[in-house]
Amino acid sequence: MDLTLQAALLGTVMGAAVLTVVTLYGWTLPNAPKAFGWWAAAFFLETLSRAVLIPDGLDIRADLSDGLHALAAGLSLCGAVSLGGRPVSGGLLIGGLQVAMTWGLLVHLGRANGLLPLDLPVLGLGGGPLLLAAWHFRAPRLRGGHQAPNTLASIAFALHGLVLLASPVLNSDHAIAVWGFFVAQLLSVLMALALLLEVLMRQQAVAESEGQRANLLQSRLVDALSSVQDGVALFDPRERLVTANDLYRQFMAPVAEIIKPGRLFQDIVDAEFEMGVVRQECEVVRSGKLADHAVPAVQGCEAELFDGRWVSINVYPTADGGYLRILRDVTARRQVTASLHDSVTWLRGIMNTVVDGIITIDDTASILSFNAAAERIFGYGADETVGRNVSMLMPEPYHSEHDDYMRRYAETGEARVIGIGRQVKGKRKDGTVFPLELAVTRMNQGGLITYIGLVRDITDRKRVEDALVESEQRFRDLAESASDWFWELDADLRFTFVSGRVRQVLGVGPGYFIGRPFSDLATSCEDPRDWDVQQSLIRGRRPFRGFIFVHPMPSGAVKFVEMAGRPAFDADGKFDGYRGTAADITPLKRHEQELATQSAMRQTIIDNMGQGVVVFDGDERLVALNSHARQLLDLPETEIETGTSNLEALLLYLAVQGEFGHSGAIMVKVQRRLARLRRDPRRVFEHARPNGSVLEIRSTAMPGGGLILTFTDITDRKKVEVTLREARDAAERGNRAKATFLANISHELRTPLNAIIGFSELMKHEIFGPLQPPAYRSYVDDVHESGMHLLELINDILDMSKAEAGMTDLVESPVDVAAVVRASLRMMDKRASANGISLEADLPDGLAFLRADERRIRQILLNLLSNAVKFTDDGGMVRVTAQVDGRGMVIEVIDTGIGMTPEDMDKVMEPFVQADTRLSRKYEGTGLGLPLTKALVNAHGGTMELHSIPDHGTTVTVTFPPERVIDDTHLLTTEADESWRRG
Missing domain, CATH: 1.10.287 (Helix Hairpins)
Known part of the structure; x- marks a missing residue:
């Protein structure tokens, strides 16, 4: 690759890296689109796809570049889909991976067939996702109109997509590819700038949105403060005024000009006292710190203003550390308080003498009076309650709902307590909640509304009522959940009450029994003899239990019912009837029948056993004894019986009959055998009877306790x-x-x-x-x-x-097995050569020594080799192998002779026996070779095995145990010296 193309590739890599870093940075900013995350991964793969083209000598760099580009195209498509507002599904990811793999395979086949350049990538696949992203950048934002389309990003993505689509043509020639890579570098930088602009536009839109929201909240706060009936001023944590409503400025009219946002609370308070706004105030008003006003102990203090009005001043801390100062006009209440002061004085004497608590409140729910009975009931003194909201005497949720209730009553006239009276909950000073009766009366006087509440502590009465209700409910729950049903008889012994549970038990309603005499059950009695006993108990007016009668069900089934009852008498001792319970015992009866059947079946089984069987339970009582055991032990029917006899009685009877001999004390014999069975119940022993027979006795302990004895003759x-x-x-x-x-x-x-x-x-x-x-x-x-x-x-x-x-005497010493094998082969070589048989030895280097009798080992090998040569035809082969493995020293003699059948292999191990037993047999010998060899191997603690197939040969395997193998050279030398000293 020439230097120009490498420089162009390096520039492309740097441009793609810049684009990756910018995209990753934008993804970390708040409110960044999810597409930035997909694109950051895609652009990183694009960077790698260009970087692998730079180093020379890599034959698959072009295929690797196209493969990375295909994966980047898939991630870029996910980013474009996410930018369009659609979720990226797993199917899209899998499909993109399949397309990338298909694209890579097609490109590789094209290069293999000479259709594509070998040192330049095809690319092109990623152009489509970039064009789709360009389209989404031009589309209107569906985010509430806070962001306009990003034209620069749309143009940059579109141009880069077109360049990638044209890459298969541009990369067909090195000269054109240089310009293509250069243009891709410029477009990568342009895309980075466009994406930065996209992020900045989003941040600006968010900031504008937050500012508009703050202004809206400010406007709503001002509107809310203007609508309240109190003067309200809001201060920030530094005690600077944020806002105040018009009513607050009216209360402070002389200093209204300085009540502006940003003024310190200290300045406002100083101006209030300089201008005489407050004439008479509570002690804390002169404090210049709002934190002092917010102390709970001084909340609700009242002050007289310059115009004669009275206001209550309250300060509340806000969540952000600021304060809310509220002024409420309480002039009317102060006037009412003054007018009522006189009447309260003479009423106080009356109120303090009554037993019930009397509490008066005004229309704002503030307590006006609190008599001595109320102090005793609630635990508060009058000075602790007067002037405070009456909700302080109420638990939740009444405490929080009371003011809304008063407001709703004033607006609608809907009363829950006023003029009605009801039981409610009260809260004492110590926090305990208790029941009370409350009656409230409304009183109008001179346009002022006063409420008089009469309270009575009903804790003791409520406790008794609750106990009665709980007891009744407990009895009802027990009656409904019990499996029994209840009944009552009158003095004439007729059913007057039957609980509804009888329907689930017997399938009939209570009406089936009501009015019927108890004597109707005589015909349904399980056993007629039981009815006579029941009649005597009822005539004697005595309690009864366990009376059982049978009731047929509509389905044809039969129910067994057990009744229990007690007589009832009135206060004068007159008999009123019976009352009691009845229970369905059908499952119990069926279980008893099954047990009886199983018991009879078990007895039949053990009676037909060929052994004598005796079974004892956990208390050593005799529970089963078959007839065979009676015959073997000569037990009469009258002496030993199931249910009454035990293990000690059985042993005592046998001892008296002389079963354990006639000498010695009988009880000592019995106790000795009894202790032995208890100590070790799992035993098998033989016992010779006096009549000459011998019994095998087997004792076995049962899992749940108990003992089984079996006797076999x-x-x-x-x-x-x-x-x-x-x-x-x-x-x-x-x-x-x-x-x-x-x-x-x-x-x-x-x-x-x-x-x-x-x-x-x-x-x-x-x-x-x-x-x-x-x-x-x-x-x-x-x-x-x-x-x-x-x-x-x-x-x-x-x-x-x-x-x-x-x-067999063994003179043991370290034996060089390899040397003995070779010596034995030399001794048999002449005989083997005469018969045309080849001898071979397969021995590993450094074969371990064997602690054995060397003469016997040589005798073993000569016997086996002699047999192998004797029974191998001309041209055959005899091979000897020796090795050490986990079994010990293993020596094998393998021949290609006549072989033997499995029946012959059993015969040849007997002394003086040969496989060929005919008088004119072909092979001479005494038949002692293999038996003697096996005896000598066994004398060494080893084993000998034969494996033979007729006409294919025989393999004799001799194995000596691992403890006879000598691996340690030092130990070998020591044993050889010791053997030499012994001669």
Whole structure:
């Protein structure tokens, strides 16, 4: 790529980076469109798509640039859609990603086929979203008309979109691409300026909107202050006047000229006293700080003005730290107060003598008088209440609603309490709320309205009433929620009352029983004998419980009902009838029937069991006993019975019958066995009875407590065990006799055999001269070979006998298994070569040593190799492998011989048995090789396994345990030295 094109690309990257930073900055400002977030990501990807084109040597830079541009186009489309006021859906995002992937694939195929330049991107896809954004910038803003269309942004986005659409043509030639990249750089900067202008326009619109809102609120505040009936002045946190209504200026007419916004409260107060506006004031009025006026203890202070009017002065803090000063004309009330002062004086004496509280208030709800009874009821003194709003004596919500109620009554005449009287709630000085009766009377006097309230504390009466209501409601709730239903009989024993619950229980209404005599239930009694008992109880006027009668339901089902009742007497002791409850016990009755059925079924099951079964519950009471147990233990029906006998009684009966022997104290035997069962209930033991039979007794603890004893007669089994034991002993004696015989005969045969082998060997080597005639040489060789074969056979028989008797002696030392394997292969090489069989060894380097008897290991390998060579045809192969793994030392002898069937593999492991049992068998041998080898492997604690397939060969796997493997070189040296010292 030439230097000019690189410079143009660098400029494009810088322009796109500036556009990204500007967009990201605009996105962080308040009220920025959500589109700025999408565009910031899109322009960042555009920057990367240009940046990857600058470095040389990257073969896929053009494809990478187009791929990044396609992703940027998708995000730019989301920004354009968001700018148009529509939400960006997940489908749009997925669709944009699919279009980007398709675009990248098409561009790559075009370059692969030589249709597009290899070092310049196609671009072009992002032009469409920019044109759509340009259109939205020209469209009117739907944000309340606070912002005009951004023409510069529309033009910049449109030009940049057209340049991108033309990119496939511009980038077809390097010279034209330079100008295209240069123009894109300028348009990126122009778009950045346009987007900054867009953000500034939005911020300006918001600021103008906030200013208009502030002016509107200011206007509304002034209008609201002008409409109130009090003089109101608003001060800011620095105690400067913000605004004041006309009535406030009227009250302060002499200083109205200085009551202007911005004046300090201190200046206004000083002017009030200099001009004599306030003649008589409360103490705090002279203070120059509004914070002192806002103290709750001095709120509502009153002052006389220059024109003789009286005003109450109140100061309230506002949420922003300012203050609200309110002046209210109370002249009329002051006059009424003065005129009433005289009448109040003589009325006070009367009011203080009555029991009920009397409270008078004016039309503003201010308390005028508070008698001694009211002081006692509410806990306030008269000096604490007079002049204050009567709502101070009311809890919420009446406290907050009282002034509105007074205003509504003055306007509409609608009364809730006045002239009516009702029970309400009052609040004492300590904050407690209590019930009281309130009666209010309105009194007009000289145009002044006064309300007289008569209050009476009804706390005690209310407590009694509430207790009665609660008790009645509790009884009603219990009666409705109880599963029982209630009934009453009169003195003639007829039903006079039945609760409605009977409908849910029996399916009939109370009218079914009302008026009927109680004696009608005699025919429905579950057991006729129970009715006689019930009649005697009723005649004796005694309480009864557990009387059950049967009631047929309309559906055909049957209900069992249990009744309980008590006699009722009047104050003179005269019998008034019965009253009581009745309950549906049908589920209980059905449960009892099911239990009886299950009990009978359980007894039938255990009676038909082949074992004796005895069951005790958690209290060791006998709950089940089958007939087989009675037969095995000779238990009579009358001595041991379910429900009455227990475990101790059963053991005591057996001890008395001599079941545990006739010596020793009976109770000691019983207690010893009882303690053993309690301590260890899960036991299995045998018991020999005096009659010669043997029982197997199994005791098992039940999960919920209790014990199950099962008795099995094992007399015949014990006899069979004795017979089998005697047969086993005879077999063992015969086996030992056979081993002794084999050892003796082997010794007797070996003595003459040594002479035969020795002399034949002397003759074979012609120690005393040549044999004459020479034909004797072959005979001597046959004699020597036959003698050696017979010696090997005798040795194998002797070793097998020792192994079967468990008398194999091992002289253990570290064994180099690899060396033993190679030596064994060398010994078998001549025989294998004669039969055309190849021998192989697959041994890893540094194979670990084995702690074993080296002679026995060599014997094992020679036996296995001999068998493998013997049963492998010409051209076959025998391979030996050895390795160490998690199982220990594993040695395998693999041949390609004739193989064996699964039945043959079972046979060859028996001594003196071969798979080929015919008289004219092909392979010689005694059948001791594999059994002896297995015995020697077992003597080392190892295992031997056979795997064979007929006509495919046999694999013998010998595994020695891991504890016999010696991996540690130092340990190996130590054991070798120790073996050498032992000789």
